Amino acid sequence: MTTSLDREKKIIEILQKQGSASIQELAEAFGVSSMTIHRELDKLAEAGIVQKKHGGAALATQSPAGCAMCGKPISERTVFIVQLESGEQKRACCAHCGLMIQSHAKDAQQSLTADYLRGHIISADQAVYILGSELTICCVPSVLSFGSRQDAEKFQKGFGGTLGNMREAVEYLHH
Ligand SMILES: [Zn+2]
Ligand SMILES: [Zn+2]
Numbered sequence: 001m002t003t004s005l006d007r008e009k010k011i012i013e014i015l016q017k018q019g020s021a022s023i024q025e026l027a028e029a030f031g032v033s034s035m036t037i038h039r040e041l042d043k044l045a046e047a048g049i050v051q052k053k054h055g056g057a058a059l060a061t062q063s064p065a066g067c068a069m070c071g072k073p074i075s076e077r078t079v080f081i082v083q084l085e086s087g088e089q090k091r092a093c094c095a096h097c098g099l100m101i102q103s104h105a106k107d108a109q110q111s112l113t114a115d116y117l118r119g120h121i122i123s124a125d126q127a128v129y130i131l132g133s134e135l136t137i138c139c140v141p142s143v144l145s146f147g148s149r150q151d152a153e154k155f156q157k158g159f160g161g162t163l164g165n166m167r168e169a170v171e172y173l174h175h
Helices: 006-019 023-030 034-046 095-104 149-157 167-175
Strands: 019-022 052-054 057-058 080-084 089-092 108-114 121-123 128-131 142-144 162-164
Touching: 006 019, 006 023, 006 034, 006 052, 006 108, 006 121, 019 023, 019 167, 023 034, 023 052, 023 057, 034 052, 034 057, 034 089, 052 128, 095 108, 095 142, 121 149, 128 149, 128 167, 142 149, 142 167, 149 162, 162 167
Parallel strands: none
Antiparallel strands: 019 057, 052 057, 080 089, 080 108, 108 121, 128 142, 128 162
């Protein structure tokens, strides 16, 4: 049984891979009703991640609004999405802003972030973070997320910084 968050992650992956998908196709891929897919696409559309089209959806070409924390434009490579209990999603430009939003929101449920090296969407609580690398991609101090420790270590060799989990990344930002 897949959870709604798993499905959202997969939907984004499918759209990244093939550009667009029909509701029918997504409902069949997940074995759920098209109503369920409708609701999930609505949430993703509200968060500015997808654009609903007649009978389907595509990835939004540009986000309607910038980072919910600092207002910067959001790159798909570093995006961090905080899901609130209310169903609302807040998008941030990078893990720096995303983790700040998440740690200040009382009703933050779960977060997604992009793997900086590979660009796909991963769970923020399972990500490996590079804290304070020399390569300043977005906000300072820099916090970048990776799907695997191996990738993070590879990046660290070239650009420095410290490896950490989500809790350590939040602590790092608050010091
Ligand atoms: Zn930001
Ligand atoms: Zn940023």
